[in-house]
Amino acid sequence: MSDDPDGGAPAGLYVHVPFCHSKCPYCDFFSEVGSGLQSAFVDAALREAEHHAAGRGPFDTLYLGGGTPSVLSPDGLAALVEGLGRVCSFTPDAEITLEVNPDDVTPRVAKLWRELGLNRISVGAQSFNEDELRFLGRRHTAHGALRALEAVREHGPPNLSIDLIYGFCGQSSTSLRESIDSAFSFAPDHLSCYQLTLEPRTVFGRRHARGELQRLGEEEERTCFLIVADAIRSRDFDHYEISNFARTSLVRSRHNQKYWCHTETIGLGPAAHSYRDGRRRWNVTDVADYVERVRGKGDATVGSESLTQKQIRLETLLLGLRTANGISVDFARTIDSGLDIVAALVHEGLVTMGGGRVTPTLQGFLLADGLPLRFDLE
Amino acid sequence: MPLIRNFAIIAHIDHGKSTLADRLIQHAGLVPDREFRDQLLDTMDIERERGITIKSQTVALPYTAADGQQYTLNLIDTPGHVDFSYEVSRALASCEGVLLLVDASQGVEAQTLANLYAAMEHDLEVVPVINKIDLPAADIEMAREAIDTELGLDGDDALLCSAKMGTGIEEVMAAVVERLPPPVGDADAPLAALIFDANYDVFRGTIVSMRVMQGTVRAGDVIRTMSNNVTYKVEEVGFFRLEREPRKKLSAGEVGYLIAGIKTVSDTRVGDTITLDKAPAESILAGFTMSKPVVFSSIYPVANDEYPSLVDALEKYSLNDASLEYEKDSSVALGQGFRCGFLGLLHLEIVQERLEREFDQSLIMTVPSVEYRIHLNNGTEIAVDNPAYYPDPVAIDKVEEPYIRASILMPERYMGVVMKLCMERRADNTNFTYPSPGRMEFTAEMPLAEVIFDFYDRLKSVTQGYGSFDYDLIGYRTGDVVKVDILVNSEPVDALSLIVHRENARARALQACEGLREEIPRQQFRIAIQGAIGGKIIARKTINAFRKDVTAKCYGGDISRKRKLLEKQKKGKKRMKMVGNVEIPQKAFVAVLKTNNE
Ligand SMILES: Nc1nc2c(ncn2[C@@H]2O[C@H](COP(=O)(O)OP(=O)(O)OP(=O)(O)O)[C@@H](O)[C@H]2O)c(=O)[nH]1
């Protein structure tokens, strides 16, 4: 009874590459710095793929995320990608994404990535302003980001996505707009723009708790969000999720959309999550432990949850209302006084109705965390 | 007749009743020293936390008198606070005498006198005891003098003791035997036992506390409660000895408990007479006169589906507190609940706390009110204690409200602030005296309505805890009162309506609006909170809508986390009350009762 538009879509494969050159102060993704376990990790990931992904598929996405996958040596990366190609089956047009950091990009590796068959690169530029990059604790300079993007555009895979982080003290609306302009100078196919969140278990989170780092006020955060949305929408981009924009709806991140539609995804690597048929499971959050477990039985699962119908419905609401897909009117109808609530939300300007779907407006995006609470799923 | 004495310890609050009871219990060797703790009979957590007695407690003490005879001394420790005087009067019904305690440093106070009168109404023998003689401020001569002049007893007859230090305890025990009369009553006559208290035990049903006036009751007997002619077979009778101590029988003159598998709570009434089914007594014993409630408030369960549980809890609770009056009430905002009458503010607080703690209830209480007498234009008079039933102002000729004489004891230096506080509360006919050097007693006539609204908290705060407050009702007087409605997004919240003095209406309405503004969580739309008299808005506050409430990322592992947060929020929402489309948390209803301490 879920409302998953591509419920029957092919599954996606994700690999969490758990290494970084250094830890950024805002980041709460799992990764280890200075680990000597790169090649052991690649072996383990392939072993885990044999265990969990071999019989499945064909997959129409492969997403190498992290962490920083570009930390892997060219040989290591090749071993991983080619190994996965042997173990698992992919559709001919599969979307194959690699997340990279600017400081790892050279014309030579960019070429290598293309030759490896990767067709989508996501570059973690974050900003094109020197002071902001320093504040964010990034290893690259603004100049380095520009050079990296040039290299990718010239030698790398065809499809380019750029990541930006915005909305922190010290950033002006001018510099924010300038970063967006810089990104557009590379004619990207896709942009992910994340408002900075001060996660508790990070350096920023701790500084915030000590009162040394302020969060922006609600009104300022709202203004930043609207600047970003406006700047990118005005270039006719498709604002298809809170933080994601695509040049056309054809170049939305096929992989990430699977998370938002309850499509099957298999996650390999430490801390990776997998979802299938109402069951979610996740791997151990430690590289050495992960390697050891996978060597033993091909599996590193340490936790799982089986969602009840009610929980699936709640997730459908929460995920749907974060995307331009929204939820279907039919789904809203199955909720107690669901259509009345939709009508109230339309009245408040938070959603619109059309084509059998209820989709959040820009105002709706701004309040998306609270939207599911308006519905009573009892 | 066995060798028995039944007696209560009575006094003003804090004069040392429970501490004296401790010493008597220890003197009787009832508890090993290492198991002892102070105010042993204050068994409820709430009594221990507040350091006051709320419930009377009975304990049977074995005592060997000077002549070598073995006695059973049934001691009843009573509360001193005026709100629990009903507990005292019920205790007195099972006694032949009392120890009247007077704090040597305080002398005679309001409840010393009130409780003495109650004892005299029951024709009890009174032994005055001057306590706390160890205190540096103790003035024994002053205390004797006060016993002479203010109580009309012989001050020279007063015993001297320090309950705290344990001095004079044997003399007190001896005086109980020598100066208090034994009970009378024929153990072979038909059974007549007075129920003076009860409580509900999940396993054993209602446990009845009773005083046998005549006759004898044994395990196995079939008893009958005379007001409703319900019969039960007795499972167990016994004494209170800190724990229940089973005995074969209870006979005339004895105080103890009875268990008869009584699972229907409503079958037992405090004040009823127990007799034997096959040989009933001729007449019912005189019960207790109900005390009249003076403060009223409605209680509602936080979640509507907890109403049946509240019904059950109230029934069981009221077994153990016969002074609570309640009847069904209902509110558009809060659903089904009860209108309750309390003997005072402390009583109200205690009832709420005990229901929450002992019966696991989560409650919303509405703003307390007094009972107004409203004279209508058509010549009729109605009594209204619930704003919901306040008549249309155009139909009202005049309104009368209850007045009290407030008496406030405090160190002299607080005179100014206390005076100011009382004047704000419409005090009149003020007066002051100096009962002892440096201490001042301030009296004033005030509307009761002015003190039930946070007066006590304010008094405590302006006197830094040194002020004590007591009051007597002195009658009704005309007052200029109005009903204030509170509206949330234009919907009246019936449970928040108040009846207040016209002069205070705006301030109180603003306070209520502010309280709501602070406690109602922001929502996705703007919320207007207004106070109104009739259609006229007199106060207004606004809660702005959320402007931005969205987190940036939601991928693989974030989804469960987000869902769990929503599940938690939804659960919290269930405990909120809907008024129109606005969710109001329980805290908001409480906030309306409080003022900012300014
Ligand atoms: N110095 C001194 N303090 C005493 C004596 N007796 C009691 N107290 C103290 O007085 C305070 C009140 O004692 P309680 O025994 O609780 O008084 P109470 O009369 O039972 O009070 P309520 O039950 O609330 O009416 C406690 O702090 C006791 O320690 C005494 O003989 N000397």
Ligand code: SF4
């Ligand atoms: S932001 Fe990227 S590079 Fe920085 S620590 Fe996190 S995963 Fe590593």
Ligand SMILES: [Mg+2]
């Ligand atoms: Mg006491």
